[in-house]
Each structure stands twice: as structure tokens, then as C-alpha cells.
Amino acid sequence: MNHPAEAAQPNPLLVWDTINAYQRSAALRAAIDLDLFTLIGNGAATSDELAAQTGAAARGLRILCDYLSVIGFLTKVGGAYRLTLTSAFFLNGKSPACMASTARFLNAPKLMAGFANFTDTVRRGGTQLGAGGVNEPEFSEWVTFAESMTPLMLNSCNAIAGLCGQEGGRSIRVLDVAAGHGLFGIAVARRIRNAEITAQDWPGVLQVALRNATQAGIEDRYRLLPGNIFAVDLGEGYDVILLTNLLHHFDRASCTQILRKIHRALSDDGRLINLEFVPNEDRVSPPIPATFSLMMLGLTPAGDAYTAREHEEMLAGAGFDKPVLMPVAQAPQTLLVSTKRVR
């Protein structure tokens, strides 16, 4: 995403690179499937060594590793490949921040199908993935999602837990809406010993959240609330409601509907903490929040990456005050913290 919008000269290589960009995704996925970054991290340095360890063709590995060297995931010196800082940190299977599972989720054929015949998707203005796209409860990839997105969410977890820590030592009730992997609520529970978490999501996904809660040793303070966000009874009186990476799947009317429901469930002095991709008002910066809209075009009927002003409008429509925005450090996302409007 680091091509300058206006270069001094017309650049045919940018066109060539974009035409063939799909091969980058394919190459990275192949390297992850063959666990090359872990093997190279362990000391395998040549395509012959990698061939011996993976059983894959040395020719295929040589060409793949050369390509990975060009696009920034390996260095090559005298025929020996080494990890770069980025691949050592984010692609070596031994790194706690490894994003391999994220790649497997985001490059699952079922998701990528949202970008086949993409011209037709643009024409109709919404996904071709069945009626609800990834919003369908039976979209089985959500379980994979819940299991795979951990590495990307670490900084956001810390930021959210830090915010909740401001509640002091008092006992708080937290609702984690569309909990997914559950990591946000779990991070709060680990930070605040007397916090009680209620996790809402589809039943299959909640099993992943519960497993994570058990691994974190907080399962005695973890309740499950299975069901669709539009239909389920959320209860009331929560001190904190976490709404993370959900609104971008829906159109504004549906977002406002969700926010109204959350407003009713929140205590009068409670806080809504919303984690989202928030592009600037120009909608073309910064790169990751701005390009996230296209992902929603491919995968959902009417989702979007909403700007701060759009969030403000939707929140106002549901009875909230103007939110406080806080960018998450070293992550492309933003926290929006809202309280109920005083009438």
C-alpha cells in the first residue's frame, strides 16, 4: 500500500505489479502451508535443505524463496535464505505473534470467493457470497476466524483492558458482543480480578471463546450468551460493553439498531468500547482502514469501514454522546469510547 498516489512519471510497473498482485498472496500462503518460515528460522538455509525437510521440489522452493526475498519476507545472501525482522516476528511458527493462522483464515477459498467475478460484485454493490455473505450464522469460517485472529489483536486487547482498568477495584459486569475468540473480554477479566464477562456470539464460535477463557483460568467468571445479535436478549445493567469488529459488517440502519440495543443493556454510567477500522473522512487514508471497505464490499451485503463522523451519527441515533477516539498503538484500528447522552 505504499505506492505514492502521484508519482512524477507514469509507472507501468505499478500496473504490472497490481495485475500480478494475486500471486503475492498465493506465494505467502504456500510458504505458510509448507512452514518455510519456521524451518528457515530453525536454520534451514538453502532450497535443497528445505526440500529435504518438506519433501517439496527443490525447484519449487528455490523459485518461491527467491520471490519471498523480493517481496520482503526473506533475505538471500550467497544462496542462503534468512528471515527478515518481519517474517521472524510475524511468520515464524515459534513466534507468539505469528500471523500464519490469520493468513489461513483470510485466504480461505470461501472468503477469497468473494473477490472472484469482482466486477459483478461492484455492479451489484454487495457480496455474491449467498444472501448474507460472511454475516450468515452458518458461515463456518467464523470458527476458524475466532481461532486465527489472535496475533493481530494483542495490542487492541491491551488497550481495551487498560481502559477497563480505569474502573478501579470495584466489581464490574462486562458484555462482550460478538465475542468471537473472546480475547477482548478475557483480557479484561485477567486485568480486573472481580470483572464478570458475558460473551455473546453464535454457539459454535462461543466454544472457542470458552476454551480460551478456560486456558486463561477465568472460566468461573465467564458466561455464555448464545444467539444472533439482532434477536438475543442481552440483559441489562452492564458497566462495560465491548463491541469489537462487528459494525463494519452491516449497513448504517442495522448498526444503529445494534447500538440502540446496546444502549438499553448498558448502565446509565456505563461505557461502550467499540473497536473498528476507522478511515479518515476522505475515505482514502490511512491505507488499511481505507482499503478495509473493499473487503466488506466483497464479503458482506452492505458493510463498510465507517468514518468518525458516521460513527458519531449512528451513536447519536442510538442515544449516545459523541465518542472519544483513541488509535490503538501499532495497529490499524481505533477505539471509540461512548457514554449515554445525558438528557
Next chain:
Amino acid sequence: MNHPAEAAQPNPLLVWDTINAYQRSAALRAAIDLDLFTLIGNGAATSDELAAQTGAAARGLRILCDYLSVIGFLTKVGGAYRLTLTSAFFLNGKSPACMASTARFLNAPKLMAGFANFTDTVRRGGTQLGAGGVNEPEFSEWVTFAESMTPLMLNSCNAIAGLCGQEGGRSIRVLDVAAGHGLFGIAVARRIRNAEITAQDWPGVLQVALRNATQAGIEDRYRLLPGNIFAVDLGEGYDVILLTNLLHHFDRASCTQILRKIHRALSDDGRLINLEFVPNEDRVSPPIPATFSLMMLGLTPAGDAYTAREHEEMLAGAGFDKPVLMPVAQAPQTLLVSTKRVR
């Protein structure tokens, strides 16, 4: 391809960008299919105007144009989109250098299928596209190829015609091996009034070359030699033989076999002019020739982007002297000019 191989900090955004890179290709292809660059070049400035002119959904167009603004093909000021220098020159359908047809060829589903299940391709070390991949004569995309690659080849055409111009005013016989669109031989014929071109390729493809020769008004000096390069009788005594973008489809033994055949067809003081993607000996630079190997891994059984030393070895094995290398100006390719070895 402009990510530095070694950044100072591990960069999760590079991983994210690579995972989702396939969406760049999809977005560019959709914009080309909807002819957005031509419409914006003609003055359509907003997604609503584009919707009125294309019949596509304004929402789809807004998200697509925002995305194209992020990746360098549009600018956006106050909701109005404009072409960048690159898209004005290489994507506006009215530009003679428009690469839209190239994108249609390179992003044809039949070609992109070479990068589905790419892990298996790496494992086996060669294409999964049938027995011969794109090397099969019945691979119908070659006709599209012949029709589509013109814009990318303009500088190379000029460079080749310039080289042949050095023959002075004498009558020369030129063999254009695997002529494809025929543009290289045709460029020579236009430059040298008494040059006679023999174009070899599969019969269907030669029809495109003949059409181009007729349009250029040189059809009376244009002969067709239909057939497979490995089987056809090339004749002999040619002053110049053009061998453009062919060798990368084959393994070294097959390349040497082709070069031997060309050696026999060339007059003793004739020149072989070979146009290729030639990476440096490190195989990881410059970006386009270095990444071209991966395209051949996906699309052919054993093709490659050969280095200068490998070309030298194959040429020596076929009886040629060490070639003279000349990079083509403003293009990612190299001309290799060879003469027969004096014994």
C-alpha cells in the same frame, strides 16, 4: 514490489497487505471491465456520475474508487476522482499505451488457475495446468495474448528495430520465432524497407500476426510458417532471427534444443536477437525479472527466468558466442544479441 527487504522494525502491515494482495488484482480488473479509467479520463468525477454512466451500483463504485485511490491509480479531492499519471497513460482506454488488454490476458481465469492450490505447485515444482501448462498448443489464451500484449512491447519493438537498422540498406531475411502478435518482426519490416519477415507460431496465433502485418501495410513481405517450434522446419540462411519471450517457458535442455535449431537456420554472419526477463545472478533483483520465475512456476512444467550466465551456457551449448546484453529502456526486459561462434 517496493517493500525494502530489511526494515528497521517488524512490519505486520506488510503481512496484512500480502495476505490481501489478491484483492488489488481483483479491484484493478473490475475497474478495467467497467472502463472506469476511460470514463474518469472523460470527466466523470464522482461515484454517482460513474453509476449513471455504467449502470453499476454507486456504493460499489465509491468503495472501488476509494480503493484505487489508495493503491495509486486515482486521486480523490473533495469527493472528485481524477486519473493519476500512471492510470492516464496506462489504463485510460484512449491512451495508445493502454494496458487494459494485458490485464485481461494476465488475469484470465485460465491463467490465474495456475496459482490456485499453489502449495501443491511448489511441492511438485511445476504447473498444475494440464501436462504442458501454457505451453500446450491448444492453450487458447495465446490468441488473446497475441492481441493483448502490444502496449508492454513498444519499447522492445523500437529497440529491436533499431538493432536491425544497423544492417544498412541491404535486403535482409528475418525469422520471427514464436511471433505471437508479430509486432517485433513487423517493427523490423517497417524500419527496413527491403526486409522480408518469416513468422513462425501456431496457426491460430499467426492469424493475429498476419492481421497486424496487413494493418502495418507490410503483408507483401510477410510469410507465415505455422507449426510447433520443436517440430517445424525453420529453413536456413536468415540474416536475423528474433527469439522473443519464448525460452522462459522451457527447461534448459529444451532451450538449448531450440537454440541449436536456430543456429542451423541462421546465416554464418547472422545475428540472434533474444528478448527475455533476465534477473541478476542473485535471482532476487531487479523485482520484475526476479519475480517472473514464479509466474513460470505457476504456468509451465519447467520454465524459468534465466540469468545472463545461464543464457550464456545455453547459447554456448548451441554453438553461439557469448551474447551482448542490452537492457531495454523503460522496460523490465533485456535484449541478448548473439552471433555464431567462429571455430
